[in-house]
Amino acid sequence: MRLFCLLWMPLFYLFWLSLSSGRTGAGSGGIWALLLGSIVALVQFFLGSFIEPGGFGVSRWISAGIDIVGLPAVLPLVVCLLLMPFGAAASAADFTNFALLWLIPGAAIRTIDWIAHKDPLLLVLVPLLWTAVAVGIPFFIQLMAQSIAQRKPLLIIPTLSGILALPCMATTTYWTFFAHKSFQGFVLFTITMLPLLTAIGYGYYQGGVRKGE
Secondary structure, X not given: OHHHHXXXXXXXXXXXXXXXXXXXXXXXXXXXXXXXXXXXXXXXXXXXXXXXXXXXXXXXXXXXHHHHOHHHHHXXXXXXXXXXXXXXXXXXXXXXXXXXXXXXXXXXXXXXXXXXXXXXXXXXXXXXXXXXXXXXXXXXXHHHHHHHHOOOHHHHHHHHHHHHHHHHHHHHHHHHHHOOOHHHHHHHHHHHHHXXXXXXXXXXXXXXXXXXX
């Protein structure tokens, strides 16, 4: 499990780059992603949890959203947005690359913290949920941009809803498994992973189109 937590993010990043052949990685923003991701992960490692959870209730869900699942996956996307004027990102693909690179040192440092727990939710589920958010939100952003460009306003609402709902879905998935509600957890996990799987399929399709050209 610790090897999965340690290696999943860099291996998935390489896999993602193979889907986007013909496009560059995170470019100059990649250095910022690795640096800032390392700093944020180290700060949290030494400071510990910002929210102390209690039991299985709302405080546990909030703690999962801020300390474990939601915010750690969304933060690199927000930072990338702020760094856009400095060339960190020019497209939704750059957002994905930036977020995945940011999460590589974060996963490595979290492995050191979580290894004592030997908890598959932390060492296996959380990296998968991070990936779903890091890839899914930029995919929704790409769909929204296409909807605006093609003047299809009715598609803007569902894509915006997906952007807002995905971190909450990922957090709820972790919380549900933690509360030992396995069936509900698997259902939510499947829904949470759908944007990621769709983005991978779209990447394969785009790669085939480019090769056909």
